[in-house]
Amino acid sequence: MVERSEISRDDALSRPQSGPMTASELEAWFVREVLPLEAQLVQFLRRSWRNASDIPDLLQEVYMRVCEAAQKQIPVPAKPFVFAVARNLVIDHVRREHVVSIESVSDPDAVETAAEEPGPDRSAIARDELRRLEDALDRLPPRSREAMVMKKVDGLSRKEIAQRMGVTEKTVKWHLNEAVRALADILYGPEGSA
């Protein structure tokens, strides 16, 4: 019988497995294997699709298709599969909408699918991560950054933030909402890795 602790679950996920996944297994896989590809994925979509305002919807659709497939069978490795899905999606849209020519779909094989290089040591990762986060903070809209620092770094409640910023709680809620979304875009999107 297999012990089911969090650690053994992570181990289990790093090798190919069949059978349906639970929602939390799917989440763990998605966060670990798919999200780190977002920067390259967005770059690929931008090259392949003229209308920039469609990119968030296209990205969501790629993620949907990838996760739907992964629910049945986890693709190992994830990267070629994710980009194949993205390419097929773009082709589908091109056919359906006749907006752009098929030539505008760039060669997804050009997106390198090389194996991961051996990782640097742990403290270097932590330093890099902290630098990346500080960098991400700098890129947030100023008011959102202010609200987020009070929330995340100082651990203040929404009410306390509202008092300190001299705005309503509703405004704080909006600033924080914007901060959460912008943070994800910066950490996972191409802007962050620039």
Added chain:
Amino acid sequence: MSAATDIQTRAADWLLERREGEWNEERQAEFDAWMEESLAHRIAYWRLDAAWGRADLLTAMRRPAFQRRAGSKRKTWPNILRAVAAAIVIGAVAGAVQWFEPGKTAEKTYVTAIGERERLTLADGSQIELNTDSQVRTEIAANQRKIWLDKGEVYFEVKHNEKKPFVVMVGDHRITDIGTKFVVRRDRNDFRVSVLEGVVRLEESRAAPKILTEGEVAVASANRTQIVRQTQQELTDAIGWQRGVLVFDHTSLAEVAAEFNRYSTAKIVIADPKTAALTIDGTFPSNNSRAFMRLAQAVLGLSVDDRGNEIVISK
């Protein structure tokens, strides 16, 4: 706004709301339903949650807002009567008089499990909040209000009533109050009283009565009581538990572990004294020692061995 952006906005709202204090079963059910509704919802939530979780590392950037030692007056009381049960009487200038049914007594016990906290309004209108793993018994009578702090930590916001003293018993020790905001924390036979608001009088059989003003903390152990003055920031940090956070400022990892262990059945064990002496700054959710350990692992380069009910950390 695109459909995907709409979903992200909703997901971000959920994410933030779940981290605010007013989360309850009803909201959880609504959140579950929203997540269940579509895979797109789940993916959007997972993505934002992952990003927000990564930003936990930012808590490590928190700068101390004050210098702990500088400007703090420290008075030590001599040990006058060793091993004599000390009676501490805290009195304050009384305010409004409350009406109570004469002779009526109601005894109640309130308990919080590890990781829980609970805010209550007593029959006399006073408010108390129990921190993790705490127990009090209350007895509201016509001429006296009595609370036994059996274990743990409790915040008191006492409704003034000069005719009806508010008594807190800590073992053999006796704390009487007639109206203010203060916190009593008990660790077996040691306890501390922190005054957040108002002026209180403190009497012990082993020492002369003292006036404790706002910002003063009496730290009592078996044979002596110290009075320490704390800044507003220190006081606010110390009651961070009321908003679900622990605040550390140059705190040793040993103390940090002891604090987290109050809130969790999974206990952090530090393998060696060198690791125990590392210091931590920052604000962390009190109910997630594993998240803290992951952070310590990343920032301090510690190795963490999670054995379920025991999390062993070493250099």
